[in-house]
Amino acid sequence: xxxxxxxxxxxxxxxxxxxxxxxxxxxxxxxxxxxxxxxxxxxxxxxxxxxxxxxxxxxxxxxxxxxxxxxxxxxxxxxxxxxxxxxxxxxxxxxxxxxxxxxxxxxxxxxxxxxxxxxxxxxxxxxxxxxxxxxxxxxxxxxxxxxxxxxxxxxxxxxxxxxxxxxxxxxxxxxxxxxxxxxxxxxxxxxxxxxxxxxxxxxxxxxxxxxxxxxxxxxxxxxxxxxxxxxxxxxxxxxxxxxxxxxxxxxxxxxxxxxxxxxxxxxxxxxxxxxxxxxxxxxxxxxxxxxxxxxxxxxxxxxxxxxxxxxxxxxxxxxxxxxxxxxxxxxxxxxxxxxxxxxxxxxxxxxxxx
Amino acid sequence: xxxxxxxxxxxxxxxxxxxxxxxxxxxxxxxxxxxxxxxxxxxxxxxxxxxxxxxxxxxxxxxxxxxxxxxxxxxxxxxxxxxxxxxxxxxxxxxxxxxxxxxxxxxxxxxxxxxxxxxxxxxxxxxxxxxxxxxxxxxxxxxxxxxxxxxxxxxxxxxxxxxxxxxxxxxxxxxxxxxxxxxxxxxxxxxxxxxxxxxxxxxxxxxxxxxxxxxxxxxxxxxxxxxxxxxxxxxxxxxxxxxxxxxxxxxxxxxxxxxxxxxxxxxxxxxxxxxxxxxxxxxxxxxxxxxxxxxxxxxxxxxxxxxxxxxxxxxxxxxxxxxxxxxxxxxxxxxxxxxxxxxxxxxxxxxxxxxxxxxxxxxxxxxxxxxxxxxxxxxxxxxxxxxxxxxxxxxxxxxxxxxxxxx
Numbered sequence: 001x002x003x004x005x006x007x008x009x010x011x012x013x014x015x016x017x018x019x020x021x022x023x024x025x026x027x028x029x030x031x032x033x034x035x036x037x038x039x040x041x042x043x044x045x046x047x048x049x050x051x052x053x054x055x056x057x058x059x060x061x062x063x064x065x066x067x068x069x070x071x072x073x074x075x076x077x078x079x080x081x082x083x084x085x086x087x088x089x090x091x092x093x094x095x096x097x098x099x100x101x102x103x104x105x106x107x108x109x110x111x112x113x114x115x116x117x118x119x120x121x122x123x124x125x126x127x128x129x130x131x132x133x134x135x136x137x138x139x140x141x142x143x144x145x146x147x148x149x150x151x152x153x154x155x156x157x158x159x160x161x162x163x164x165x166x167x168x169x170x171x172x173x174x175x176x177x178x179x180x181x182x183x184x185x186x187x188x189x190x191x192x193x194x195x196x197x198x199x200x201x202x203x204x205x206x207x208x209x210x211x212x213x214x215x216x217x218x219x220x221x222x223x224x225x226x227x228x229x230x231x232x233x234x235x236x237x238x239x240x241x242x243x244x245x246x247x248x249x250x251x252x253x254x255x256x257x258x259x260x261x262x263x264x265x266x267x268x269x270x271x272x273x274x275x276x277x278x279x280x281x282x283x284x285x286x287x288x289x290x291x292x293x294x295x296x297x298x299x300x301x302x303x304x305x306x307x308x309x310x311x312x313x314x315x316x317x318x319x320x321x322x323x324x325x326x327x328x329x330x331x332x333x334x335x336x337x338x339x340x341x342x343x344x345x346x347x348x349x350x351x352x353x354x
Numbered sequence: 355x356x357x358x359x360x361x362x363x364x365x366x367x368x369x370x371x372x373x374x375x376x377x378x379x380x381x382x383x384x385x386x387x388x389x390x391x392x393x394x395x396x397x398x399x400x401x402x403x404x405x406x407x408x409x410x411x412x413x414x415x416x417x418x419x420x421x422x423x424x425x426x427x428x429x430x431x432x433x434x435x436x437x438x439x440x441x442x443x444x445x446x447x448x449x450x451x452x453x454x455x456x457x458x459x460x461x462x463x464x465x466x467x468x469x470x471x472x473x474x475x476x477x478x479x480x481x482x483x484x485x486x487x488x489x490x491x492x493x494x495x496x497x498x499x500x501x502x503x504x505x506x507x508x509x510x511x512x513x514x515x516x517x518x519x520x521x522x523x524x525x526x527x528x529x530x531x532x533x534x535x536x537x538x539x540x541x542x543x544x545x546x547x548x549x550x551x552x553x554x555x556x557x558x559x560x561x562x563x564x565x566x567x568x569x570x571x572x573x574x575x576x577x578x579x580x581x582x583x584x585x586x587x588x589x590x591x592x593x594x595x596x597x598x599x600x601x602x603x604x605x606x607x608x609x610x611x612x613x614x615x616x617x618x619x620x621x622x623x624x625x626x627x628x629x630x631x632x633x634x635x636x637x638x639x640x641x642x643x644x645x646x647x648x649x650x651x652x653x654x655x656x657x658x659x660x661x662x663x664x665x666x667x668x669x670x671x672x673x674x675x676x677x678x679x680x681x682x683x684x685x686x687x688x689x690x691x692x693x694x695x696x697x698x699x700x701x702x703x704x705x706x707x708x709x710x711x712x713x714x715x716x717x718x719x720x721x722x723x724x725x726x727x728x729x730x731x732x733x734x735x736x737x738x739x740x741x742x743x744x745x746x747x748x749x750x751x752x753x754x755x756x757x758x759x760x761x
Contacts (some may be wrong), residue, residue, distance in 0.1 A: 264585055289612060319451060
């Protein structure tokens with residue numbers, strides 16, 4: 001029965017297509033966010049494409065080049081973001097009509113089925129600005145799926161990069177790197193909790209009140225949750241070092257280093273809310289770090305950053321040593337300096353400065 | 355009415371008909387075979403095949419050398435990856451630029467067989483939370499031999515229930531050649547671990563059978579460890595039997611800081627913490643520090659869930675050749691003099707409980723406190739009671755269904 005209805009819908013779609021076909025083929029089509037593509041369901045052409053080959057198929061942007069977002073895309077920023085070789089990130093949330101986001105305290109927002117979270121990675125300023133890739137995270141009936149799209153050199157179109165890819169570019173820090181676009185499985189490696197794909201970034205505690213209000217004003221969130229322990233804004237000189245450091249570790253490390261995460265077997269838990277100093281690595285011996293340990297005995301030795309594995313691995317760019325393992329091809333020197341300072345100031349063993 | 359981009363409607367009716375036909379005939383999906391060859395674009399072609407595979411599919415890696423720059427991963431249940439033999443199909447990671455391992459498996463019921471990995475920058479083959487996995491005739495080699503800059507683990511299943519490693523060969527790992535961690539129902543057999551720091555290591559795992567392997571030229575041959583501070587602890591129910599543990603005499607080349615960096619050159623079979631471990635019918639020869647070593651966890655710890663002692667470790671009949679004749683121990687000269695030129699085969703630190711069949715020669719450090727180092731050692735010949743009962747082998751080893759996959 002359901003299928004029959006689907007075909008009725010398709011017949012209507014066919015009519016629409018025949019009308020469209022009579023128009024100038026070069027005209028920009030009217031706004032059309034393709035909910036069926038997000039959901040992995042039957043599209044107007046009668047086909048199911050679980051992994052649409054082009055980014056334009058979703059219709060998130062008015063143009064194939066992805067410069068003009070549909071006004072139902074809600075832009076958002078994070079207080080302390082994941083660092084990706086210094087890439088500039090353009091983030092949007094799309095929630096389909098009639099659906100709402102639910103807050104879950106200070107934690108990850110609960111997005112309804114049909115949601116898409118879109119993140120474009122760009123490098124360069126002004127004329128030289130280039131889109132490199134756009135990652136799309138979609139909530140389908142059977143769970144979340146993450147797909148990477150790679151922009152072409154002409155900047156006119158992004159196509160599915162299932163197997164990921166590499167591209168040479170210069171970072172804002174001036175380093176020439178082989179930037180890595182993750183493959184679909186690598187998307188999941190970071191976005192994985194208890195074996196299922198989940199969003200990482202949009203936690204209420206990591207979103208400014210203005211951003212949460214934006215979701216409320218868009219009619220997609222009933223009310224902004226109370227955030228008692230917000231994560232600080234990255235680069236805020238007035239925030240305590242420990243607070244900045246813990247926020248950075250939460251945003252950059254904790255998606256794997258938490259119970260149920262990709263690196264759960266390490267026993268390291270770097271989530272913002274973790275209070276146990278041993279769990280965040282204070283005087284904790286490595287387990288399976290291999291040469292990643294770099295000859296050091298513990299993840300964090302209070303007062304001694306140079307004897308702390310966490311600094312060593314963040315400061316390395318060598319596969320097998322470098323942490324995070326995925327998502328960067330250069331060292332975040334600013335963050336390394338911060339973590340160094342945090343550990344240097346750590347005179348007690350509880351992971352907090354005096 | 356929303357519209358679609360113009361120009362795609364021409365063959366619409368044809369496709370609609372086709373779609374209807376496909377929907378009407380949707381029967382069981384047949385398993386498919388996807389053949390991949392080496393050469394240009396191998397990285398993308400192979401990775402795409404691993405992503406697009408459906409449960410039951412087989413990915414065939416044709417003979418050849420695959421030059422890969424990034425780690426591969428598999429996240430689809432029930433897939434078989436089959437090469438043309440561990441010398442025929444080689445995944446070459448010498449120029450790897452990213453990822454923490456060569457191939458990462460995160461799905462269940464996967465079979466990996468008949469191929470090799472060379473020079474992965476981090477770990478070789480890692481499977482995490484991947485239940486019922488089979489590694490069959492897999493080779494992982496760091497071609498420059500023992501070197502601290504080699505990756506840590508060759509074959510690395512962790513947090514899994516049901517692990518079978520059969521016919522594997524791992525050389526040069528800077529931690530453990532074959533390492534099974536935080537897992538349950540495990541068999542490692544018919545495999546060769548050579549010139550690694552630890553040949554075969556079973557860590558924080560239960561119900562493991564380690565049999566018919568060759569461990570040679572490692573720093574330590576076969577290790578059975580339980581460590582504190584991990585999500586899964588309480589290692590035990592382990593059988594180490596019918597292995598050839600010979601000439602594990604490579605100086606320890608593990609990067610300092612790792613637990614295996616403390617393994618003494620010349621350790622044959624070593625048990626640290628754990629309960630119910632049987633060491634039987636092995637041939638143990640030319641391991642200059644200790645053919646068999648049974649000790650408590652050596653360091654301090656704060657984890658209340660953790661038991662640092664070896665409990666109910668049973669040393670059965672083994673064939674002992676030479677050994678203990680060049681021990682990497684403090685006071686080695688005095689010890690050798692006291693024991694007549696070579697230490698007896700079994701070294702126990704005196705903590706926990708050990709049983710040995712009659713006629714087993716050994717010595718004890720007679721420590722009385724865990725985590726306080728060896729300073730208080732007061733060596734004497736081993737006086738271990740004979741095993742009180744037959745070792746309970748029930749429930750130990752990989753599920754039988756894993757055998758059937760390589761039958």
